[in-house]
Amino acid sequence: MTARNSKRDRMTCLKTHSWETEQGRILMTCHICDGDIDVKRDSWEADHIIRRVLSGDDSAENIAPAHTKCHRGKDSKTSQDIRENAKGKRVRNKATGVERKSGFLQSAKGAKFNWQTGRYERRANDR
Numbered sequence: 787m788t789a790r791n792s793k794r795d796r797m798t799c800l801k802t803h804s805w806e807t808e809q810g811r812i813l814m815t816c817h818i819c820d821g822d823i824d825v826k827r828d829s830w831e832a833d834h835i836i837r838r839v840l841s842g843d844d845s846a847e848n849i850a851p852a853h854t855k856c857h858r859g860k861d862s863k864t865s866q867d868i869r870e871n872a873k874g875k876r877v878r879n880k881a882t883g884v885e886r887k888s889g890f891l892q893s894a895k896g897a898k899f900n901w902q903t904g905r906y907e908r909r910a911n912d913r
């Protein structure tokens with residue numbers, strides 16, 4: 787689950803966000819702390835601004851550079867992240883029909899809901 791920082795993403799990120807100073811340093815701006823990233827000196831990673839599971843994509847607009855230390859801080863599995871990831875998956879699964887909507891089970895053909903037993907029952911003579 788760490789494909790988010792692939793070489794291709796980093797390349798896209800570098801091409802899209804870096805510039806060269808008069809001194810020949812290649813800089814990018816960390817999108818988390820707004821500090822400079824000197825690509826030759828600093829450890830950095832390509833970060834997806836919108837997480838992939840929340841329909842973030844791999845386009846250049848959705849990838850921004852971040853210091854490794856900033857990125858790791860953001861990426862630590864907080865409960866917020868876990869909730870968002872889980873929600874993203876649920877929404878996607880529902881949209882594609884992978885996950886059934888919650889609620890009453892669909893009744894089997896010919897079955898009747900018996901309120902006394904709380905379950906669907908099929909009478910023998912219905913078959």
Ligand SMILES: [Zn+2]
Binds near residue numbers: 819
């Ligand atoms: Zn930073």
